[in-house]
Amino acid sequence: MENREISQAVVSRLPRYYRYLGDIKDQGIERISSAELSRIMRVTASQIRQDFNHFGGFGQQGYGYNVEYLHEEIGKILGLDRDHRLVLVGAGNLGSALINYMNFKNRGFFFQAAFDANEELHGRTLGGIKVYPMDELVSFIENNDIEIVVLAIPRTAAVKVAEMVSGTGISAIWNFAHIDLQVPDRIQVENVHLSDSLMRLTYSIRRYEEKNAQK
Amino acid sequence: MENREISQAVVSRLPRYYRYLGDIKDQGIERISSAELSRIMRVTASQIRQDFNHFGGFGQQGYGYNVEYLHEEIGKILGLDRDHRLVLVGAGNLGSALINYMNFKNRGFFFQAAFDANEELHGRTLGGIKVYPMDELVSFIENNDIEIVVLAIPRTAAVKVAEMVSGTGISAIWNFAHIDLQVPDRIQVENVHLSDSLMRLTYSIRRYEEKNAQK
Incomplete structure (x- = not known):
């Protein structure tokens, strides 16, 4: 796999390739040409070939792509070849939706705990995940090897929590608050x-x- | 205002300008230079000037921008200068979050009704919005001048609902299902x-x- 810097535009298209290839694989299709993939995804075949060339091309075009291999390789590029440990901050409707509604476990995302400022929620569970007080957040992250913090809280609270967790060993924040967070460069923010x-x-x-x- | 086609990249940056300018306005600041806006938003001043030039520039740079005017003009470009009538399809956690957690009313977004396949929810309210059976969706849209349908349902259901509403007079679908919907060109999908x-x-x-x- 290539290690050169890939443009943001190419990267932003990878999850869509991954999603479509997963569906195609689930239909039992083993090989697919760029022309056929182009038709299904409604992007040009040359766009697909160009995008894939950033990662070495993923096999010969004349014979089409091996669907399972292509799906797996794009998954690796997206960091989906290993498990991710998350905590949720904000156990309201949005947080509940993220735990219950999304089918994260299929892709190796495991919520370890939820945190909320509302005392009434402490000790309850959300989709099997226990809710803890906010003041236990930092120690929980440190003791449980947490990689991703999900912020499903209002913007003023999000700024404070981002500060709190900036000193821990987390790799990333998935931020639903309507504000751009300031965190150290080593913490990725989406x-x-x-x-x-x-x-x-x-x-x-x-x-x-x-x-x-x-007209 | 210019009517030329504006690139997707410029458009995708407008909501962020709108959000920051709203905050700056709320702080009572009346004028701002592109240099100052650049510092706050962490984009280059030349990027800001280039982006604004697509829309006629919004006033003289030497004196800075009038914050309220700039905020209002960008709001107009984003279609925020008039009210939007929405219905929610899917009254689960995510749908509840969208109605309760987001502060849509501030920007002229008004949910008129929610729809759900789950009979237990019918007649209940979500944040003041009544939940109806799915088979009333199309007639409700037609009788209530609905512009935007919000889909907070799983992908197979979303495909069916998109088909159902494609024949109505809606302008847009805001889609949270993990699938790309096929609808007529006159219906915008985000x-x-x-x-x-x-x-x-x-x-x-x-x-x-x-x-x-x-390293």
Whole structure:
């Protein structure tokens, strides 16, 4: 596998390849051409070949790709070839949704504990995961080899918690609060800013209406 | 305002500008230079000027930008200058989180009803929003001038619901199911694929570890 820096655009397309290839594999399909993958995914075959070339190409095009191998290799690139230990901060509806609704365990994501400022939730369980007080967060992370902290809390609380966990050995924060967090470079941050997503949607609506008005 | 096609990259940055400018406005700051905005947002001042030039520049750089005007103009571009009527499909944890946890009403997003296949939920309310049976979805959309359908349901259900609502007059689907929906071009789709986001995070972790191992 290549170690050169890969552009953000290519990286952002990898999870979608992984998702489609998982579906194709589940259908029992063993080999697929870039043309066929292109048709299913609605991207050009040349885009697919270019993207895959960043990682050495994943096998000969003339014979198509081996689906299982390709799925597994992209999984490795995405860091899915090993387990990840998470804690959830914020045991409200969103946190519950993340634990219950998403099927993380299939991909090696294991929540070890949840934390919440609300005393009424302490000692309860969310989808089998126990809820602890906030002041136990840092020691829990340190004693349980936690890699990823999931923040499903409002923005002011998120800033404080990000500060609290910045001194621990975590590798990453998955942040649902509507604020960009300041953490040391060794901690990776992936934001899910739902309101930003909703604004991109209303932008698309407005653009479509404008285009139609011009016709 | 310009009507030329704006690149996806510029568009994807607009909600973040809108979010920061809202905060700056709330702090009572009336004017801001691109240098100051650059410092706060951690992007280059030339990036900011380039982005804003797509929309006519928003005023003279020498005197800085008028914060309230800039915030309002970007809001208009994002389609936030009018109200949006939504329905939620899927009254589980994620749907509840979207209604309760997010502060949509501040930006003109109004949920009119929720729909769920689970009979036990029918007639209940989620954050003041009533839950109806799925077979009332299409007529509700048609009788209540619904613009956006929010899908907080699993992927197989999402495909069916997308088909059901494709014949109505909706403008957009905000899709949380882990599947890319096929709908007519007049319906805009914005996906929030949480597992894709989590995979980008594990990719970043793996990349960081690899880089450090090479040192």
